[in-house]
Amino acid sequence: MRFYSFISLQVLLFSIWLLSNLVHTAPNKNVLLIFVDDGGFMQTAYNNTVCNTPNLDKLASQSVIFRNGYTSVSSCSPSRSVLLTGLPQHQNGMYGLMHNPHHFQSYDAVRSLPVVLSKHKIRTGLIGKKHVKPDNVYKFDYERSTFQYNRDQIGRNITFMKQFVHEFLNQQNDSRPFFLY
Known part of the structure; x- marks a missing residue:
């Protein structure tokens, strides 16, 4: 009996060592999350039979694509808050649009994906449209949004957005994995 316990202990210790090495040697993965609101299935270039998008198609072939999304409210701010917190809008506090007249915001105690990822x-x-508040809940390490630039510069000008993406990717030779939204 003692022999089997000794063997079991060795197998357990070897398994722990093996798993810890696998975890530490796994390559870091980057996440690029492209979020488009107010669009239908054929209103974007990707997957459209009229517009050819070879670069986007190549990126998609190496990516996870969500084909069956659901939102309990088809409005920008609540949809974004749900995506970034994992909580329905009635639990995160973003009941409607964050700008006039109501100025809805998520609750201060809500934890969002960018804050959790930064801690790890x-x-x-974030580059582009943000439309969620408060900033302490939705804090990004790097942000170039419609809160800082007018929407014709950041939301609708692909040249500005491309420059900001390059700026983010080339930040001080930072080799950490990234989440870009």
């Missing part, structure tokens, strides 16, 4: 040494960035 993953670089976070």
Whole structure:
């Protein structure tokens, strides 16, 4: 009996050692989350039979694609808050649009994906439309949003957005994995 216990202990210790090495040697993965609101299935270039998008198609072939999304409210701010917190809007506090007239915001105690990822040494960035508040809940390490630039510069000008993406990717030779939204 003692012999089997000794063997079991050795197998257990070897398994723990093996798993810890696998975890530490796994390559870091980056996340690029492209979020488009107010669009239908054929209103975007990707997967459209009229517009050819070879670069986007190549990126998609190496990516996870969500084909069956659901939102309990088809409005920008609540949809974004749900995506970034994992909580329905009635639980995170973002009941409607964050701008006039109601100024809805998520509750201060809500934890969002960019904040959690930053705490785990993953670089976070947002380029484009943000439309969620408060900033302490939705804090990104790097942010170039419609809160800082007018929407014609950041939301609708692909040249500005491309420059910001390059700026984010080339930040001080930071080799940490990233989450770019």
